[in-house]
Amino acid sequence: MAGNSKHDEHHIVPVSVYLAVFFTLIALTWVTAWISTVDLGPLNIYVALSIAIFKASLVVLFFMHIKYGTRLTKMIVGAGLFWLALLLFIVMIDIGTRNWIGVPGR
Amino acid sequence: MITATATEKETKNYLNAEHGLKSWLLTQDHKRIAILYLIAVSVFFMVGGLMAVLIRLELATPAGDLLDSNTYNKVFTMHGVVMIFFFLIPSIPAILGNFLLPLMIGAKDLAFPRINLLSWYVYMLGGLFGVFVLITGGVDTGWTFYTPFSTTYSNGYVVMTAMAAFINGFSSILTGLNFIVTVHRMRAPGLTWFRLPLFVWAHYATSVIMILGTPVIAVTLFLLMLERGLHIGFFDPAYGGDPVLFQHLFWFYSHPAVYIMILPSMGVVSEVISTFCSKKPFGYTFIAFSSLAIAVFGFLVWGHHLYVSSQSAYAGMVFSILSYIVAIPSAVKVFNWAATMYKGNVRLETPMLYALGFIGLFTIGGLTGLFLAAMGLDVHLTDTYFVVAHFHYVMVGGAVMGYLAGLHFWWPKMFGRMYPQAWSKIAAGLTFVGFNLTFFPQFILGYLGMPRRYHVYPPEFQVFNVLSSAGASILGLGFLIPGIYFFWSLKNGEPAGPNPWGATGLEWQTASPPPTENFPITPVVTAEAYDYTEILSANAKEVTHVG
Numbered sequence: 001m002a003g004n005s006k007h008d009e010h011h012i013v014p015v016s017v018y019l020a021v022f023f024t025l026i027a028l029t030w031v032t033a034w035i036s037t038v039d040l041g042p043l044n045i046y047v048a049l050s051i052a053i054f055k056a057s058l059v060v061l062f063f064m065h066i067k068y069g070t071r072l073t074k075m076i077v078g079a080g081l082f083w084l085a086l087l088l089f090i091v092m093i094d095i096g097t098r099n100w101i102g103v104p105g106r
Numbered sequence: 107m108i109t110a111t112a113t114e115k116e117t118k119n120y121l122n123a124e125h126g127l128k129s130w131l132l133t134q135d136h137k138r139i140a141i142l143y144l145i146a147v148s149v150f151f152m153v154g155g156l157m158a159v160l161i162r163l164e165l166a167t168p169a170g171d172l173l174d175s176n177t178y179n180k181v182f183t184m185h186g187v188v189m190i191f192f193f194l195i196p197s198i199p200a201i202l203g204n205f206l207l208p209l210m211i212g213a214k215d216l217a218f219p220r221i222n223l224l225s226w227y228v229y230m231l232g233g234l235f236g237v238f239v240l241i242t243g244g245v246d247t248g249w250t251f252y253t254p255f256s257t258t259y260s261n262g263y264v265v266m267t268a269m270a271a272f273i274n275g276f277s278s279i280l281t282g283l284n285f286i287v288t289v290h291r292m293r294a295p296g297l298t299w300f301r302l303p304l305f306v307w308a309h310y311a312t313s314v315i316m317i318l319g320t321p322v323i324a325v326t327l328f329l330l331m332l333e334r335g336l337h338i339g340f341f342d343p344a345y346g347g348d349p350v351l352f353q354h355l356f357w358f359y360s361h362p363a364v365y366i367m368i369l370p371s372m373g374v375v376s377e378v379i380s381t382f383c384s385k386k387p388f389g390y391t392f393i394a395f396s397s398l399a400i401a402v403f404g405f406l407v408w409g410h411h412l413y414v415s416s417q418s419a420y421a422g423m424v425f426s427i428l429s430y431i432v433a434i435p436s437a438v439k440v441f442n443w444a445a446t447m448y449k450g451n452v453r454l455e456t457p458m459l460y461a462l463g464f465i466g467l468f469t470i471g472g473l474t475g476l477f478l479a480a481m482g483l484d485v486h487l488t489d490t491y492f493v494v495a496h497f498h499y500v501m502v503g504g505a506v507m508g509y510l511a512g513l514h515f516w517w518p519k520m521f522g523r524m525y526p527q528a529w530s531k532i533a534a535g536l537t538f539v540g541f542n543l544t545f546f547p548q549f550i551l552g553y554l555g556m557p558r559r560y561h562v563y564p565p566e567f568q569v570f571n572v573l574s575s576a577g578a579s580i581l582g583l584g585f586l587i588p589g590i591y592f593f594w595s596l597k598n599g600e601p602a603g604p605n606p607w608g609a610t611g612l613e614w615q616t617a618s619p620p621p622t623e624n625f626p627i628t629p630v631v632t633a634e635a636y637d638y639t640e641i642l643s644a645n646a647k648e649v650t651h652v653g
Contacts, residue, residue, distance in 0.1 A: 072290070083318045083405070091354045094409065094421035101419055 011068035021062045028055050119522070119619040134219035135622055137520075140205035142226050147201060148589075150192040150233065153240070155585070157185035162544075162578040165571045170562045178561035179246035180262065184239075186249030191271045192233055194505055195363060198370035199281055199316075200229070202512045203309045205520060207285060209613035209620060210303050212294025212629040217287040225280035232274030239263045239270065248559065250360070253341035253352040257333045264334055268327040275320045278366075282316030285309055294612070296631035303611055303635050304380075304393050308373025311397035315362045315369075315404065323359035326352065350415050357408035365404040367501055368468070369397055371508020372439055375461045378511050379443050381609040382458040383450030386636035389442040396435035403432040413484045422481050429479035436472050440465060455607065456527065459534040460511035467503025467541065471496060474549065489559075492552025495545045503541055510537065510588065517592065518606045522618040523599030525591045533591075537584030543577025608641050 032051050040047055061067040066077055120137045130138060160181050164172045173181060204222065208215050216222050239245055245262030247255055256264050289302070289310050329340045330352070339345020341352040380387045387393055409417055409425030443465055452458070474496040478484050487493060514534075518524055547570035552558075556567050563571070605614040616625050 080318060080321075086405070087322065087355075087358050090406070090409070090421070090424075091351070093424065094350075094354070094412075094417050095348075097418040097420040098416065099418075103419075 021058050025055055025058060117617060118621060120622045121619050123622045134223055136204050136208050136216050136222055139222050139226055140201050143200040147193055147197055150188050154185055154188035154193055157181050162575040164561050166575040168563050168565045168568050173561060180244035182559060183245050183248050187267060190249055191274050192236060194367045194501055195278060197509045198512060199309060199312055202516060206613055207288060207309060209624055210306055210611060211292060211297055212612045213292035214623050216284045217292055218284050221280050222284055225277045229274060229277035232270045235266055235270035239266045251330060253349045257330060257342055265331050268331055272324050272327045275324045278316045278320045282313035285313040294629050294631055301631055301635050304376035304387060305373035307394040308369045308397045311401040312366050312369045314401050315366050319359040319362045322355060326355040350417060353412050353415055357411045361408040362404045365400055367505040369400060371505045374508045374512035375464050378457045378461040378515050379446050380636050381607050382453045382455055383447055384638045384642060385446055385450045388445035392438050393442050396438040399435035407432050410479050413481050414488045426479055426481050433472060433476060440469055456530040456534055457511045457515035459531060460507050463538045464504060464507040464511060467499050467507060471499030471503055487552060489557055490552035491548040491556050491558055494558050495548035495552060498545045518602030519613060519618045521596055522602050523595045524602050525595040525599055529587060529591050533584050533587040536580055540577050540580030540584050544574050544581050547573040610636050610638060
């Protein structure tokens, strides 16, 4: 059992890092709200999603400690992201190929 | 069967180590938490079963003479929701997995005992939401919650029911997380990956599905709640949404959920068949990896539920091919179990009867799944009783038969008492006969065109429906009898001894019921799993001695 001896190997993150991440998240929330008032045409969705992904990455890396986690932890996160990518990719296969055979609805 | 003498002194074990309700409700012992799950899951099974009784009574005649349409819709919805989310998904992992995983790997407990208890409380909270819906008026969407009906038209408690399933999902995630960490970090010295029992491999694969798939259904149900409650557009075209997107997201979890139900059963069956043939499972590595292959490929087939929606034919073709591929690892298991029995000394004890039932019924369920994976044939069969029969063959014929096999196999370990063998064999026979009589006619009904989810039907379908309802009463009896003798055995059963079946595996090397700490000394594993040489030579010596 490799249990408790690992506890003392945990990385201690300075409070300043947490504060920096927190204020970045708050600032990006303001940016999200502001950018929604600017019409970027087809880029609207891409900009909004990019900010959201960046914010989520900050939470995962710093607040959830993945940046300092073991390779196994990173692999588990990677597997989750891969599965999400798979879901989106296959759903897009459906949406992208609808109506190809010229029958309405198919 | 080897039983201990009745005079065997009762030792301290997890059941009598502490007393009082508080000691149970605040326990962190994986074995006690498994018993808490056993009680809760059994209650939900009875609730779901009651709904099934109402459905079968209503369908005994072509006219809608017992329930009106709205009530019937609510009854079959609650049957599905309760049976799937609150019985089938937690049954084997949360009861048998919780109890056995640490014992099988020589550990004192799961990696996170508090999270394990939390998972039970979360499950109960989800259950309370479900019971609230049931009492206050129900929901009529079917367990699939398809949009736009669920978001726009249904008058039932959709949000509350979705919330029940949403909360319950977190219980599943916590259990899966606990199992994965436990298998990685808590194995006894010498217990390498390829010495693990196949039950552990099956639960590992199940846990992967639980933690990768369950968040998707949670998010999907959350989106549904947002659209229904706040009119935020995800699925309704009027708000710019796509109703087929709901089906994609729903089935991305709910098809693999079938494997959450069936994979642990397969793990049980591997253990039972090996024990009652006293043989190492044929192709151990293939069975182990086929569990992982099912977990991975099971995630890529969901679109076969969408053939008659507006899903593109090209996506349908990809899903069809992948659905055929997932049959391969399932077939690997069936062939390997058959090969294990070949020339084995098969002992037809009760758990083995259930395991044999599993193989037959799961094979029918799996093969009829291929009919439904064929894009053309599925157009005829979609939403007919053929589909109902198919998934009951997989979920009841497969998952429930495996659950009953496991419960009968490990009951002596869990409670230290045997149950009456004659009655248990009668119950296994009744379950098998009752099941087939209930669901086989439904294949014919479906092929003839009877749609599911209707409580009135043309008179020419009555004969098959009467057969089905008659079979359901036999099946009900087959479920009731074990309930009675399991209760009876708690006080009156013969003491079981540590290893009544002559099985290998670490769980059989400790007392029955096990002590709180599982093993007095952490075991050291020096041999492969399923090494029967010692057990067989001990039996041979016993025979020589008696002779």
